[in-house]
Amino acid sequence: MNTAVTRYRNQLLVARILSGRYQQELVVSTKASTASTDGDRITYPAAWMLADNEDVAIVMDGIIDHEAAGHGRHTDFHARRSRTPIVNRMENILEDIRIELAAGVDWPGIPRNLARMVAVLVRWGVFGNAELLMSPYLDPGALLCNAMLLNCRAKFLPGQDEHLGMLAAASGRAAEQRFGMLWTEAWRLAQRAPKLTSTMEACKLAADIVKSFKLPTKPDAPEPPGVGNGSAGSEQEDGEAGSGSGPADEGEATGPTTPDGQSGVGLTPKQRAAASAAVDSADKDLPQTDLGDLAGAAVNTHSTDARGRVALQVPKAVKGTQAVPYSWQILATRLRNSLAGDLAAELDTLVSRHRSYGYAGRELATGKLFRLRLGDGRVFRKRVDTYELDTAVTLLADVSSSMGGLMGVVDRVSVQAAPHSGSGYVGDTPVIATTRYSVTRMDVSGGAAMAIGEVLEQFEIPNEVIGFGRAYQIIKSFDDTWSSTSGRSDAVALGASATATGMAMTIALSRLYLRDEARRLLIVLTDGEAGDPEMLASAYAHAKSADVEVVTIFIGNSTSGINQTRAAMKSGGYAGQMSVVKSHAELPRCVIEAVRRSI
Template sequence: MHTKTLHQAMPIVATALARKFGVAVIVGGTQAQTDGRTIWLPDLPAASNLRPVAWGFLAHEASHVRHTDMAVFQSAGAASPLRQHLLNILEDIRIERAIRHQYPGTRATLERVIDWMLAEGQLKAPQAGEHPARILTGFLLLSLRARALGQTALIPHATAAEQVLRQTFPASLVHRLLGLMSRVGGLTNTAEAAALATQIEGLLEEEAEAQPPTNQASDGDSGQSDEANDEVAGQGSPGADPETAETDAENAADPSPADDATDDEMADKDDAQSADVESGTDGDSGDDTGDGNTSGDGVSGQSDAQDTVDQIRQALAATTDDLDGDLFEATSLMLGQAGADGSSPLLLPAAEEARVDPLRGKLVLDEAQATSRTLLVRLQGLVQASRLDRPLPVHQGRKLIPNRLHRAGVGEGRLFARKTARTTPNTAVHLLVDLSGSMSRQVTTSMRAYQVALEAALALALALDRIPGVSVAVTAFPGESGDEATVTRLLQHGQRPAARAGAFAQSPHGSTPLAQGLWFAAADLLLRPEPRRLILTLTDGEPDDPALALSVIAQCEQAGLELSGLGIQHDVSLLFRHSRVIEAVDDLKQALFGLAERLLV
């Protein structure tokens, strides 16, 4: 792994963020991607300048997982490449606004990704002469992020993109587009974003079908634009006014420099500048218009109108190759390359919920309670005894200690009692159970090793659950499929062991990915509030990768975690500083409770 400080280890930080966002994350390998349910990130060194980019990528993709309806997104995007790209831009804005509302800190996290893209040249304004669809979508992406998300670093690029947009498309289309853009702040779900993308595409179709006057002077653009704006304001879709009002309120609450002027004011200003250029008032453009000084020339006007229609039709017919990739695609590729350059071979396993068998669970629960009642009482008694108040004798106070009064005659002055604070264990325990294939061996006439181990784990969980100040979790490794990249959660912190007894009816499978199991338990405990954190491991064999297991154990100890290993007919002293070996599996419960006693008392 890349860091010796477990608290800074990327899988631990990523897990904390993933739990905060309520999504599943797997760290390791060379992929930065999501399938709509799980997010994958490569492991990066603590000093890597891509770490902040990875957190931004995680926040963005977590927002998709939480807020995007993938069925609607895929269905709407299948209509055309242009609509898919428009929808992706709008949905990105919507979901980032949503996650910023829930977790305000993600604003700065996401802005770091934008800063990195600008520095790397991954994000910039489209140039005149590029494909019209790229000019249109580039303007929407930059302008909406600058305005709706307040990413002020993009304002110069958004301004440049708007200038290119106005050179490429007619003013009427630009004005109507700005009107539709004002609705982005009111989008509440993926279906609404898809509907707006459809409207933008429909706006292009309407403009392509329109037949503008061939002798239209440049000064008429402003009037036509005003009419178009009136049309947008008066004929918007139902509910447009409330959404616009809501957007205005949001912009007032979160102003950005780009919002100082209204869309109409900016458009009128640019129209005036465009008119000056076309009429030759700009000295730089005087020579270029010398041959066509008569703006009312029918042939020239007809040619310009046809060029405009062609530009719009090109935008509508755009293919995937004509459009820029997804905004976060470059981020994904860069993170993947960084992972490929030297990522850790260790993946933080994904947790799968155990399949619960109520019938077998009842049998396991009855057996655990019947055979472990004496041990339960013993463990509880020891812990409770360690928490009894013991008055401390002092020289002054309000309460005398009767059985010390006789010492006053010999000069003893410590006759008063001072109460000592009662301390609880305040401990989080994570119990790891090895369910590798070797645990299937017969150990008694009626039971196999894994059955004894699971029963012992349940018995200990039942005992610890009854002790105030102790929180317990139980995890089996590997997962039910035998894959080292998964573990099975039998019991989570806060759950009642008796209610989860059916989850302890598991079967062995796979090898012994001890490092992955320890990695998962460490990530779980480091997110717990208890100051003391223990990992107890039951295993019967050598780990798949002993060196990797030792590395994880060393990092756990440096992070303040306490680890103990219980070897079932196998010596684990080379792995764990505190360990014990049992030769008779019948002694497993006694040995496990002995470890718990030593650690808790």
């Protein structure tokens, strides 16, 4: 049975058990984007059946526990919730802490499942990174939400500090710098979260935390009785459930105070402004703080990306739409002139002797008769000794849109006739003209493939060039010549929006497998931004098992892309067979090294 379907059914079974225990209805919806509950029913997305991924499965397990055993069992959905965005975000954080702790008492395995889910979400970047969390440009309201969410989960929920600890510390330091003692007081109030026993208590605590950030207009303005000290005289905020109702715990204050009772004294103007901005934040400026919604959105995004990667793995051929670009030809000429001498000398030293089937004789080799259908006359038993490079080479050139980055300029020098006036030529000295052309990564990729192919053709080494983006195209087949390819008006198609390197590499390998040469070499020219990393790793592994030499030449300095492809190379056994070209001038040396290692 399909793994994804099996997981999906198992998760539905768990959801059904939990919903049955708490007298709730389980509904599988094609319209739902995440699992959720309203107290009467648990809704589960039908689309999650396609999420065939171990990390996604872990997150889905955690969402079911969070929604069904947490909110479904312990949340009061009739409790009055605040209409103020920042208060609502605090309510979500505190209620999640309360219901997850309660669910862990009911089901001892749930804390472990939730910790595993948080570990995956951290790896996916759902909670951001330390640099982002500490950015001075982060909106004050977003900073307050992030700091409270991360610190509450890290400090109060078992097993989550291991994964959230560093992020919690970073956001806590940022909040302390931005809000001063207001953050200290807010965090002191948040210490009551593990002791909450109802949704109403969580709502009241959220309102108290936000109220601690509300300051008088001026630092030295006298405060009305009760404001800032939690007395019963404070008025309830509009729309904030339970805010200010009833006395605070003994010895606790609902707002930061100094020894003289003045709220907000000691804050810098920037801290006061940040506190005011945080309290007044619009809903669109605040991040999501409900774990179920955060995780559900992450699953949908991750599953969509995975389906996109699967689509890239489906081989798709396209026809050329234009002639070989002039920029390729200019760069190829320069590279060929640089390559020809050294590469020719290198190839001369590699000429090898081997025995091959002859083209004449009396006895047929019946096992080779299939060649006649392909126009190949090597079907006789007679063998002859020949001296040649018994190697086939495929050049795989990345022509996707990510290759559009500039890599410098090329000067093209030309000789022109001397200018003349009405009375005749000014002189006999010809004019030297220089034209400058910008060079992109795509020019380097295509020009290099063209230059290498032309030099190989001089030595009668079979070579093929395949361009790729989202689809692949045979720019020059083994049977074509470079002169015929250069003259075609439909040689290439450029600028695809995606980079299916693994798919294109699989096509190139499948065509190389059909060659009779003793050695087969694949040279990959790319910036490393592969859109199908799983298939790319598989392609490298298949190449190793079939004894195909693969050399990868990275064009440009896309660190993330190069690291991604290097990981695939390492898993396939090609960790060291690579070069990085940061300018077109470095390309000849990299090609010579590739040939020396592999042909």
